[in-house]
Amino acid sequence: MPTATCRCGETIVDDRWEKLDEIIEKHRAKQGALIPILHEAQELFGCLSEDVQLKVAHALGISPAEVYGVATFYSFFTLKPRGKHKIAVCLGTACYVRGASELVRALKEELGVEVNGTTKDGRFTLEVVRCLGACGLAPVMMIGDNVYGRVKPEKIPEILKEYQ
Amino acid sequence: MAKVKLTIDGREIEAEQGSTVLEAARQAGIDIPTLCYHPAVGPSGACRVCVVEVERAKTLVASCVYPVAEGLVVKTNSARVRNARKTVVELLISTHPQDCLCCDRNGRCELQALANRLGIRTERFRAQKPQREPDASSVSIYRDQNKCVLCGRCVTMCRDIQGVGAISFAYRGQRTLISPSFEHGVGEVECVNCGQCTKVCPVGAIVEKDETGAVWDALDNPGLTVVVQVAPAVRAALGEEFGMAPGTSVTGKLVRALHMLGFDAVFDTQFSADLTIMEEGHEFLSRLKSGGKLPLLTSCSPGWIKYCETFHPEFLDNISTCKSPQQMMGAVIKSYYAKAKGLKPENIFSVSVMPCTAKKYEARRPEMRASGVQDVDAVLTTRELAKMIRMAGIDFANLEDDDFDSPLGESSGAGTIFGVTGGVMEAALRSVYEIVTKKPLADLEFTQVRGFEGVREAEIAMGSTRVKVAIVHGLGNAGRFLAGLRPGDSPYHFVEVMACPGGCIMGGGQPLSLEQDVAEKRASVLYQEDRNKAVRKSHENIAVRRLYDEFLGKPGSELAHKLLHTTYGERARARVEEARRQAVIGAAGA
Numbered sequence: 001m002p003t004a005t006c007r008c009g010e011t012i013v014d015d016r017w018e019k020l021d022e023i024i025e026k027h028r029a030k031q032g033a034l035i036p037i038l039h040e041a042q043e044l045f046g047c048l049s050e051d052v053q054l055k056v057a058h059a060l061g062i063s064p065a066e067v068y069g070v071a072t073f074y075s076f077f078t079l080k081p082r083g084k085h086k087i088a089v090c091l092g093t094a095c096y097v098r099g100a101s102e103l104v105r106a107l108k109e110e111l112g113v114e115v116n117g118t119t120k121d122g123r124f125t126l127e128v129v130r131c132l133g134a135c136g137l138a139p140v141m142m143i144g145d146n147v148y149g150r151v152k153p154e155k156i157p158e159i160l161k162e163y164q
Numbered sequence: 165m166a167k168v169k170l171t172i173d174g175r176e177i178e179a180e181q182g183s184t185v186l187e188a189a190r191q192a193g194i195d196i197p198t199l200c201y202h203p204a205v206g207p208s209g210a211c212r213v214c215v216v217e218v219e220r221a222k223t224l225v226a227s228c229v230y231p232v233a234e235g236l237v238v239k240t241n242s243a244r245v246r247n248a249r250k251t252v253v254e255l256l257i258s259t260h261p262q263d264c265l266c267c268d269r270n271g272r273c274e275l276q277a278l279a280n281r282l283g284i285r286t287e288r289f290r291a292q293k294p295q296r297e298p299d300a301s302s303v304s305i306y307r308d309q310n311k312c313v314l315c316g317r318c319v320t321m322c323r324d325i326q327g328v329g330a331i332s333f334a335y336r337g338q339r340t341l342i343s344p345s346f347e348h349g350v351g352e353v354e355c356v357n358c359g360q361c362t363k364v365c366p367v368g369a370i371v372e373k374d375e376t377g378a379v380w381d382a383l384d385n386p387g388l389t390v391v392v393q394v395a396p397a398v399r400a401a402l403g404e405e406f407g408m409a410p411g412t413s414v415t416g417k418l419v420r421a422l423h424m425l426g427f428d429a430v431f432d433t434q435f436s437a438d439l440t441i442m443e444e445g446h447e448f449l450s451r452l453k454s455g456g457k458l459p460l461l462t463s464c465s466p467g468w469i470k471y472c473e474t475f476h477p478e479f480l481d482n483i484s485t486c487k488s489p490q491q492m493m494g495a496v497i498k499s500y501y502a503k504a505k506g507l508k509p510e511n512i513f514s515v516s517v518m519p520c521t522a523k524k525y526e527a528r529r530p531e532m533r534a535s536g537v538q539d540v541d542a543v544l545t546t547r548e549l550a551k552m553i554r555m556a557g558i559d560f561a562n563l564e565d566d567d568f569d570s571p572l573g574e575s576s577g578a579g580t581i582f583g584v585t586g587g588v589m590e591a592a593l594r595s596v597y598e599i600v601t602k603k604p605l606a607d608l609e610f611t612q613v614r615g616f617e618g619v620r621e622a623e624i625a626m627g628s629t630r631v632k633v634a635i636v637h638g639l640g641n642a643g644r645f646l647a648g649l650r651p652g653d654s655p656y657h658f659v660e661v662m663a664c665p666g667g668c669i670m671g672g673g674q675p676l677s678l679e680q681d682v683a684e685k686r687a688s689v690l691y692q693e694d695r696n697k698a699v700r701k702s703h704e705n706i707a708v709r710r711l712y713d714e715f716l717g718k719p720g721s722e723l724a725h726k727l728l729h730t731t732y733g734e735r736a737r738a739r740v741e742e743a744r745r746q747a748v749i750g751a752a753g754a
Contacts, residue, residue, distance in 0.1 A: 050345075050346050053345070053346070054345075057345075062329070063323065063328070063329025063330070063332065063345070063354070064345035064346070064353070064354075065329055065330060065331055065332035065334075065343065065344055065345040065353070066323070066329055066332045067345070068332065068334055068343070068345045068346055068347075069332040069333045069334045069343075072334045072335045072336075073333075073334070073335065073336045
């Protein structure tokens with residue numbers, strides 16, 4: 001197991017690669033194993049780095065270029081580390097006409113990031129999505145797995161406080 | 165095969181069940197335009213240029229993937245069809261760079277031809293695509309994403325036919341692009357430089373790395389002696405670049421043209437092909453006698469070598485240590501020839517003309533400096549040489565024949581057939597047979613090793629020994645073949661592997677054609693030249709014998725090893741282990 005010594009003297013053990021091996025083994029025999037493996041690998045590492053993709057490619061005997069193709073095709077996958085909490089603002093038609101773009105503006109201002117950006121403290125990543133399927137609650141946004149409906153821009157700081 | 169009857173453009177046509185409307189139409193002489201379809205890589209239905217109207221179908225259908233059926237009524241030239249095709253191509257052109265005049269493919273671009281054929285005379289749409297820097301990271305191929313029409317032919321060729329998968333589609337929608345893994349340069353990933361992608365690209369998005377500039381500069385430099393060697397396959401195809409029919413031999417004209425371009429000496433890679441047989445035959449016999457590693461795998465094809473180093477390092481000890489004919493010639497020119505002419509190796513500029521893009525990479529391998537400097541300085545593909553000939557204003561088709569220069573221009577028929585799949589094996593067998601049995605071969609033509617089957621096998625009786633050989637071409641075939649072998653335990657004694665399907669005649673640097681009948685015609689040129697040769701066995705090449713007598717000693721000698729043999733090494737595909745370690749250290753440091 002790869003280990004390293006921190007400047008504080010503590011030994012750091014990284015067992016995520018062993019866990020990745022297990023994930024690969026679990027899915028390997030199934031047809032279309034690549035996507036579920038990438039899914040769990042992203043959960044494990046927070047993102048799909050080059051090394052993770054290479055490891056998966058070689059383990060499954062497919063080319064790294066193809067893995068990269070899949071990782072970049074689906075918007076769910078991310079190649080860069082994302083914040084602890086993912087904010088997804090719906091920009092579908094209903095939310096849009098009910099002022100979702102104002103929400104995005106307020107979030108950008110509050111967080112100091114652009115869309116797809118991650119705050120410096122690694123707490124939030126701001127994303128926009130097309131229709132979360134809750135048009136009756138427009139405008140809608142999600143933070144992690146929590147849904148917020150009829151959100152007003154001025155409520156944003158208060159909502160974000162729940163995640164401090 | 166069962167037949168079905170269908171109607172295309174009012175004509176009743178019989179077609180094989182399971183074939184497509186496109187195939188049926190083309191067989192009947194109706195040429196439906198295509199872009200993403202290529203006979204060598206199969207249909208994908210991506211571009212929609214080949215749409216036709218099928219009665220009772222709701223929408224226009226892509227004829228390249230639409231199967232024929234009994235009673236089908238098809239219109240390939242209705243107003244609706246013409247409009248749709250035109251719009252498709254107009255949209256493709258809308259983001260395509262408008263620099264056709266400066267494009268390598270100017271005049272032979274399929275998109276250009278389509279626009280012309282469909283009568284597109286105004287630019288109806290113009291859209292901006294984010295521009296990307298061209299990828300110049302490879303010594304063999306040059307990729308300009310901005311010209312890419314996303315037909316996917318290169319991806320299919322690389323992944324499915326060559327089994328390499330160095331490039332793939334990435335992203336989606338308007339951001340879609342064809343890319344090596346992680347958007348690295350193609351020279352930084354597991355590309356083996358075979359160049360088959362350059363032959364299927366319909367536009368100028370993937371072309372060979374152009375070295376004509378360096379060669380012109382050398383020719384203009386009075387301080388340099390500029391010599392050139394030409395591979396066998398070049399003479400079987402170069403004529404096609406000048407409008408001659410496939411299957412026309414242009415050996416004499418080729419030599420004349422090279423002299424006219426100003427090369428000081430024109431040598432024949434077939435000479436060093438004969439030399440390769442001497443060394444490789446010797447190596448084979450010594451492995452056979454001393455129980456060395458078998459099967460012996462041939463080493464002439466640098467794309468294959470890089471493939472084996474990358475994907476099957478467990479077979480590296482099986483590969484012949486012989487350099488390829490290009491590199492043997494390179495080493496001989498800057499040693500033996502330099503000495504004979506009283507030249508310093510660094511004052512010789514050694515050019516080779518090859519049917520191959522991987523040769524550009526091979527010439528630059530660090531092992532290829534037997535003379536103390538880079539043995540082969542520049543490598544031109546057949547297509548690049550054609551460019552130089554055109555640039556010089558040489559009327560190629562009407563040239564008088566000329567002869568190669570001595571001493572490195574003499575060759576046997578065995579050297580000639582190196583250019584076609586099975587040829588190296590046949591050449592080796594001709595010599596090995598006579599050396600083993602000490603009897604002259606009654607019939608020189610080992611027809612059992614000829615042909616275009618992806619993997620062929622033969623067993624040849626040599627006195628009391630039965631030698632089992634195999635011939636493999638195309639890296640996808642090679643991968644499957646090796647997967648069925650274990651390095652130390654194989655029924656075969658000797659296996660020829662060529663990276664390109666068809667062998668060098670269909671190499672990545674050849675005139676753009678992948679049709680089977682063209683392969684057969686090019687092969688026939690080499691087999692005919694072999695038949696016309698006075699000497700047809702490598703070990704009877706007088707000039708090669710003289711090279712041994714005067715310089716090298718005997719096959720496998722110390723000097724022969726220094727100049728004509730090489731080593732291989734595993735290429736890391738995975739940087740994973742190293743990366744893991746660094747990731748942890750990085751995390752600790754942070």
